[in-house]
Amino acid sequence: MNYVLGIDLGTSAVKILLLNQNGEICDEISKPYPLIQEKSGYSEQDPLQWVDRTTEALSEIVAQFDGEVQDIEGISFSGQMHGLVLLDQNHQLVRNAILWNDTRTTDQCRQIYQAIGKERLLDITKNPALEGFTLPKLLWVKENEPDLYEKAAVFMLPKDYLRYRMTGKIHSEYSDAAGTLLLDINQKEWSKEICHHFELKEDFCPELVESHAFVGTLNEEFAKKTGLSSSTKVFAGGADNACGAIGAGILTEGKTLCSIGTSGVILSYEQGGDRNFQGKVHYFNHGKENAYYSMGVTLAAGYSLSWFKDVFAENESFEELLEEVKDVPIGANGLLFTPYIVGERTPHADSAVRGSFIGIDAAHTKKDFSRAVIEGITFSLNESIEIFRENGMEVDTIISIGGGAKNKEWLQIQADVFNAEIVKLTNEQGPGMGAAMLAAYGCEWFPTLQECADQFIRKGKTFFPNKDDAEKYQKIYRLYKSVYQQTKELNEGLKEFRQ
Numbered sequence: 073m074n075y076v077l078g079i080d081l082g083t084s085a086v087k088i089l090l091l092n093q094n095g096e097i098c099d100e101i102s103k104p105y106p107l108i109q110e111k112s113g114y115s116e117q118d119p120l121q122w123v124d125r126t127t128e129a130l131s132e133i134v135a136q137f138d139g140e141v142q143d144i145e146g147i148s149f150s151g152q153m154h155g156l157v158l159l160d161q162n163h164q165l166v167r168n169a170i171l172w173n174d175t176r177t178t179d180q181c182r183q184i185y186q187a188i189g190k191e192r193l194l195d196i197t198k199n200p201a202l203e204g205f206t207l208p209k210l211l212w213v214k215e216n217e218p219d220l221y222e223k224a225a226v227f228m229l230p231k232d233y234l235r236y237r238m239t240g241k242i243h244s245e246y247s248d249a250a251g252t253l254l255l256d257i258n259q260k261e262w263s264k265e266i267c268h269h270f271e272l273k274e275d276f277c278p279e280l281v282e283s284h285a286f287v288g289t290l291n292e293e294f295a296k297k298t299g300l301s302s303s304t305k306v307f308a309g310g311a312d313n314a315c316g317a318i319g320a321g322i323l324t325e326g327k328t329l330c331s332i333g334t335s336g337v338i339l340s341y342e343q344g345g346d347r348n349f350q351g352k353v354h355y356f357n358h359g360k361e362n363a364y365y366s367m368g369v370t371l372a373a374g375y376s377l378s379w380f381k382d383v384f385a386e387n388e389s390f391e392e393l394l395e396e397v398k399d400v401p402i403g404a405n406g407l408l409f410t411p412y413i414v415g416e417r418t419p420h421a422d423s424a425v426r427g428s429f430i431g432i433d434a435a436h437t438k439k440d441f442s443r444a445v446i447e448g449i450t451f452s453l454n455e456s457i458e459i460f461r462e463n464g465m466e467v468d469t470i471i472s473i474g475g476g477a478k479n480k481e482w483l484q485i486q487a488d489v490f491n492a493e494i495v496k497l498t499n500e501q502g503p504g505m506g507a508a509m510l511a512a513y514g515c516e517w518f519p520t521l522q523e524c525a526d527q528f529i530r531k532g533k534t535f536f537p538n539k540d541d542a543e544k545y546q547k548i549y550r551l552y553k554s555v556y557q558q559t560k561e562l563n564e565g566l567k568e569f570r571q
């Protein structure tokens with residue numbers, strides 16, 4: 073029996089899966105690492121932590137593995153998107169990585185529009201200039217840390233840096249490159265026009281490959297440290313949302329995904345790069361060759377819940393925190409939460425807005441707040457579904473993955489708020505499964521990714537919308553939608569008091 077490893081370099085942790093040829097999970101290990109948040113709006117990580125935690129996790133997997141280590145045939149990756157990693161000429165790190173949920177770059181987004189023009193940027197990249205994307209981060213470093221910028225010889229995305237440290241080879245791949253604002257997503261090449269505008273040398277952007285491309289084998293040093301064989305094949309991998317989609321079988325038109333991790337996304341498969349959402353949702357290359365996906369993003373989905381838990385229920389598990397949610401009626405006894413705790417992306421690209429609890433009553437207890445938090449996150453994701461529906465897409469069945477799919481009350485809330493059937497997968501492992509599938513496909517275990525999905529992905533319980541409950545949620549959703557406009561100005565006024 074042969075095996076593959078899927079490495080999901082998430083925001084909260086690296087999660088590694090060992091899968092056999094039947095798609096059965098033989099081992100899984102997760103190692104957390106911290107966020108570095110020096111100021112409000114800043115979010116960084118030390119890339120060396122990614123490498124060290126991955127090395128530890130792989131060593132543990134190998135130590136627990138009772139087969140022949142040479143039978144672990146391939147490795148691939150899924151990575152948190154958009155993060156900027158800068159290397160100098162000797163391929164040493166220049167600074168910490170600036171992550172996708174860092175929103176310090178509002179001025180740089182403005183500069184991008186001034187230099188390229190909004191319409192032209194949309195033509196080339198299919199996406200607007202958002203604080204979370206990579207190019208604005210690069211311009212921020214240029215403006216604020218010119219000495220460090222001078223030293224930078226190449227930029228990388230998080231999982232591409234990890235792969236470089238495992239193989240010694242530098243590459244980028246289309247699904248993650250699509251989130252940089254430097255890729256011409258239809259031509260599948262770094263945009264000369266954008267690079268030229270910002271004086272980026274040609275070799276500043278790594279060579280582009282497909283997600284399933286074989287990029288080399290493990291280097292001797294990494295193999296020795298982990299106990300893996302140096303003949304293990306390494307495949308490029310994909311952006312975490314592309315991999316989440318692969319791992320959930322979102323490989324044909326009409327399929328929709330809801331993923332609640334640190335961020336939350338509603339993602340829809342696109343066969344071509346030609347649908348026009350005018351930048352209202354993101355549009356990226358898929359991890360499947362020559363395919364795309366569109367997606368709306370809630371910046372702090374799972375993060376809102378983990379923030380709430382850390383601040384108000386530090387010693388409780390997520391299960392304990394959500395235990396009593398079922399005893400609270402729809403609408404959390406009149407309490408409404410907006411999850412804008414680090415700003416928002418879809419539908420409000422706004423880095424200054426912040427979250428709110430509206431309607432706090434002396435009778436409310438913690439369980440009302442817990443329910444309000446998960447309802448609010450779900451309302452925010454519903455705003456992305458609304459955009460898809462307004463653009464003529466039918467969204468009647470949604471595969472739900474990520475930490476948020478672990479709780480059955482929340483899955484039912486998704487069904488009722490989205491007014492769609494919600495399918496849970498039995499072997500749901502989020503993006504790590506997609507990464508492992510890219511390795512399995514790369515190893516030629518299957519002629520297509522679809523055949524790999526047919527073998528590996530198993531559907532579990534379906535949650536059906538309840539008509540009465542869906543109607544109640546519609547009413548509250550209308551109120552939810554008005555909170556953004558009504559609190560926008562207040563939040564701008566409060567901005568100067570944030571640290």
Ligand SMILES: Nc1ncnc2c1ncn2[C@@H]1O[C@H](COP(=O)(O)OP(=O)(O)O)[C@@H](O)[C@H]1O
Nearest residue numbers: 082083084333334374377378390474475476479
């Ligand atoms: N048992 C649970 N029930 C509901 N939500 C959960 C549970 N466990 C984790 N979560 C949510 O899932 C999030 C983490 O999801 P995950 O997919 O692991 O994230 P990431 O890939 O961003 O690191 C947490 O922030 C939390 O809000």
Ligand SMILES: O=C(CO)[C@@H](O)[C@H](O)COP(=O)(O)O
Nearest residue numbers: 082083152153172333334335
């Ligand atoms: O910024 C985006 C997508 O545009 C995020 O989805 C990141 O890719 C991080 O994902 P998670 O850690 O929440 O999985």
